[in-house]
Amino acid sequence: MHKFFQKLLDTKHHYFLSFNLKYCILLFPLAYAIVRYNLAAGVEWSQLPLYITNKALAMSSVLALLFAARAMLRGCRKSARSLGKMALHCAWLHVLLTLVLLPAGYYPKLSLFVQTSGGEQVMQMASFSATANLALLFGLLCAYLFFVISNGQVNGLQKQILLYLQICTLAYHLLFLGGYSWFAPGSWPAYLPPITLLSFTCVLLLAYFHQKVGKKR
Template identity: 30%
Template sequence: MSESKSVGWGKTSAIVFIIVGLCLSYAILRYNIVRSVPLDNLPLYITNKAVALAATILIGLSFLLGPLARFWPKQFEEHLYLRKHLGVIGFGIAALHAIMSLVLLNPGYYSRFYVQGGKFNLTGESSMLFGILAFVIFAAISITSLPPIEKHMHPDQWKLVQRMGYLAYVFVLFHVAIMGFQGWFRSESWQYGMVSISLISALFIVLVLLMRVLVIGFSSKK
């Protein structure tokens, strides 16, 4: 492994450690401490919330570095090489979220997704659909990021697949918004100013997408 790649993975590991740690700390504070969710639910249910938020942020950072480097090149251009690292690890954490969610997916944990009889309601089916679509697209992006696959693709094809990531990120926005938007407007959801993880995820996604729109807008004026 070259020195630059080694440094890249080292920096990425540090970023991942910090983000996952912050997300888990916030989840424990908001749900276990402030909202008195039993500690029995920490290993999977609460940790899964933190994992989902961490995946959203890491994938978002891989998208955000480009616009940041465009507007502030001196500060961010040298870090552009981290985009692939952050995206790949972000997808790995998203895959972990998917597995944990499958284990937890039942009316006991997510009653608002089900009707009587154990079937999904519209909220459950819609949220899961967008989550699955996002996961499939991110999986394709991660696979085409592997050097043996990338070298056999035409550059235009590779860029097209990579840019599909923005569509997948929009699907993630739909996934979290459908899942949690009803709680965003309840006063108890804002206890001590600690908003829900789904709202944090949605706001971060919107920020990333707005930065991309700004880049496109400035590029079209030149």
């Protein structure tokens, strides 16, 4: 009976820690995005439900992937699977919200600018710059690979290769999306690093963890 209750307590403790971790993965990026964009950059609070939340969800997805890889490295397959699902849900919400925000002109740096005969630069809402095309391409490839991997139809070496491809596409997506501002701290609101830079750092750690997991196998 004692062993039964001890096992029950251990299980409850595990779920409590798992819940707290997921809670932090969702809340930390949102809090950071609010501080950086709403408070430091002066973005209107009306943009919080979609624009700011979309940025937070993107980082939450990367963080969930990172902690999933860490859990896998420690042999906690159940936690890794749960965090992987969380990362997938955050990623797909990020994709859907981005598709809503793109046509509304929320990302002017992704749009193509043309010069009129009078020398004025005008943004073309229906066209993307070359860098934006690459950022969106790698983002969609990453989302597709995420879907293929989570589908459960691939295993072993094939899954490992797809995981590395996913990490590469995610890294390139972030690089083309925000790399232009990573080395200009003077342009950062309150000197707070861009979410793309923080996420890219997490992706590097993710690649390291996956390499360690591969060696353990």
